[in-house]
Amino acid sequence: MTAFMTTLTGMRSLAILGLALMAPQASFAQQAPTRITWAPSYSGSCTDCALAGRNLSGWNLSNANYPGADLTSATLRGVQAHNTNFDGALARTANLRYADFTGASFADATMIGADLQYAQFNNAKLQNADLSGALLHYGKFIGAILTETRLQAGRANEADFSAANMTGAKLMSADLTGSIFENTILVDANLSEANVTNVSFRNARLAGANLDGTIGIETADFEGACATAETRLPISLELADCAPF
Numbered sequence: 220m221t222a223f224m225t226t227l228t229g230m231r232s233l234a235i236l237g238l239a240l241m242a243p244q245a246s247f248a249q250q251a252p253t254r255i256t257w258a259p260s261y262s263g264s265c266t267d268c269a270l271a272g273r274n275l276s277g278w279n280l281s282n283a284n285y286p287g288a289d290l291t292s293a294t295l296r297g298v299q300a301h302n303t304n305f306d307g308a309l310a311r312t313a314n315l316r317y318a319d320f321t322g323a324s325f326a327d328a329t330m331i332g333a334d335l336q337y338a339q340f341n342n343a344k345l346q347n348a349d350l351s352g353a354l355l356h357y358g359k360f361i362g363a364i365l366t367e368t369r370l371q372a373g374r375a376n377e378a379d380f381s382a383a384n385m386t387g388a389k390l391m392s393a394d395l396t397g398s399i400f401e402n403t404i405l406v407d408a409n410l411s412e413a414n415v416t417n418v419s420f421r422n423a424r425l426a427g428a429n430l431d432g433t434i435g436i437e438t439a440d441f442e443g444a445c446a447t448a449e450t451r452l453p454i455s456l457e458l459a460d461c462a463p464f
Contacts, residue, residue, distance in 0.1 A: 271309075396435070411451075420444045425452075426461045 264284035281301040290310040324344040355375035377397040416435030422443040445461035
């Protein structure tokens, strides 16, 4: 009887040891899929991808190639997409909040009514993109290229466009309250009827720009900014002449 009890006790000990050894493996098997689902990564190429209405929140799309992608009403909240090509993309009413598009390209993209709040587009290329009516509150566009970009009726409170090239940009009737355009090139840009309350235009280049009918211009900071004879300014505002490039 004693020998039987000893054998039974030994079998129980082995069983407990086996379960202990298996436990970390079971835990890893449960956690691994969660990490993959939380931050999937895709850096391949998908020309004219049909992603309308898709939820890509949290994805890492850096260095990918998505020219002509249909992102209409898609959700890309918190996406990491450094240096990704979205040229010609259709992103009307897309949700790009908190996304990081540093160095990405959205040339000729249609982003009408899109939500870009808190998103980063530093050094990104958005030339000739259509952002009419888009939300850009607290967005970062430092050093970005926005030549001929359409931002009319957009809302960009406290956004940062420092050192951006916005030659020919169309900002008519845009709400730019509290935004920063320091060292920004605004040559031939149209800001007519825009709200520039508390906007900083320090050292901005406003050659040929149109500021007719702007709201709150008396609160804007134009220290170091320059203009030309073609620049349309309120009578009360005089700026230094821009030196040739």
